[in-house]
Amino acid sequence: MADLLELAEKLIKNGPHKIESTPRRVRGLFGGKYIFDTTQAHYIWEHPYYPYFYISISCFPKGAIHATAPYPSSNKPYYIARLNTGSSHTDRVLVFRPSSSPVSDLVRIEHSAITWFVEDEHILGPHPKDPYKRIETFPSSRQIRIEWNGETIAESTQNVFLYETMLRPRYYLNPTSIKDWSLLVESKTTSYCPYKGMANYYHLRVNGKELKDAVWYYKYPTSESALVAGRLCFYNEKVDVFIDGVKEEK
Numbered sequence: 001m002a003d004l005l006e007l008a009e010k011l012i013k014n015g016p017h018k019i020e021s022t023p024r025r026v027r028g029l030f031g032g033k034y035i036f037d038t039t040q041a042h043y044i045w046e047h048p049y050y051p052y053f054y055i056s057i058s059c060f061p062k063g064a065i066h067a068t069a070p071y072p073s074s075n076k077p078y079y080i081a082r083l084n085t086g087s088s089h090t091d092r093v094l095v096f097r098p099s100s101s102p103v104s105d106l107v108r109i110e111h112s113a114i115t116w117f118v119e120d121e122h123i124l125g126p127h128p129k130d131p132y133k134r135i136e137t138f139p140s141s142r143q144i145r146i147e148w149n150g151e152t153i154a155e156s157t158q159n160v161f162l163y164e165t166m167l168r169p170r171y172y173l174n175p176t177s178i179k180d181w182s183l184l185v186e187s188k189t190t191s192y193c194p195y196k197g198m199a200n201y202y203h204l205r206v207n208g209k210e211l212k213d214a215v216w217y218y219k220y221p222t223s224e225s226a227l228v229a230g231r232l233c234f235y236n237e238k239v240d241v242f243i244d245g246v247k248e249e250k
Contacts, residue, residue, distance in 0.1 A: 001069065001080055004094045004108075007046060008078040011096075011103050017045040019102050022131070026053055029115040031088030036060055042106060043131065050127045053116065054106040057095060065095060065107065077101060083109060090114070124222075125194040133165035135195045137227040144171050145242040146234050148214070149206040153239070154178050160227045164195065171241065172217075172231035189213050196225040202232075204239070214238050 019042060026041040027034050036059040043051040057065065060083075067079045068091060081093040092110030096103045116123040123129070140161045146154040156177035162170045178184065187201035202215040217232050218225065234241065241248040 024118050027117040031085035050130050054108050057107050125192040129194045135224050136163045143244050147240040149209050151206050170233050172228040172233045197221040
């Protein structure tokens with residue numbers, strides 16, 4: 001709860017980094033019910049990196065949101081609340097009271113607490129897609145070589161380069177580029193990206209050393225990232241990547 005109170009104070013004092021309304025249909029599924037269905041959601045950038053959806057409190061059924069702290073008698077322009085559908089509840093809810101603030105009358109629900117849909121697309125990951133960022137994927141015959149701990153792990157000229165706004169390029173290699181599959185150990189880690197989908201991971205285990213979750217892949221990526229399906233990507237920051245023989249800076 002302390003982190004939500006700190007966020008509320010920051011937004012009231014300084015305002016969001018950016019705010020923008022959207023005509024997209026945004027729905028929230030919780031406890032088997034759609035708790036809101038609106039075309040008047042707001043993108044709120046709490047920081048420069050990516051937005052959250054904030055929803056007008058008028059979009060929620062009466063009685064679905066109850067204040068927990070600070071209590072309704074508080075003079076604070078916000079309160080922590082519980083969202084309750086009868087069968088399910090979450091306390092990761094921040095509500096802003098009517099005020100002159102740009103977040104007046106808006107509700108922030110922890111993204112992971114409910115299931116979000118934009119139009120009919122289920123949004124994966126910890127936040128919605130940023131409307132000002134994009135994914136581009138290109139086949140590339142440039143030679144990629146991956147080294148770590150004194151061994152060449154992979155070498156390929158049949159790659160897909162993925163460019164994501166404001167992030168470094170990622171290189172997705174064909175699985176047949178792996179020199180020795182015994183160096184890759186399956187990980188139980190999974191992660192979710194709103195632009196690419198659910199990722200699975202491998203550890204690297206080379207010459208007695210292990211590098212955890214150093215490689216990831218998408219079995220079923222989103223349509224915009226379809227070219228990387230089944231391909232392997234190595235963390236540029238953790239291994240040595242050579243592009244046409246030139247070592248990439250970490």
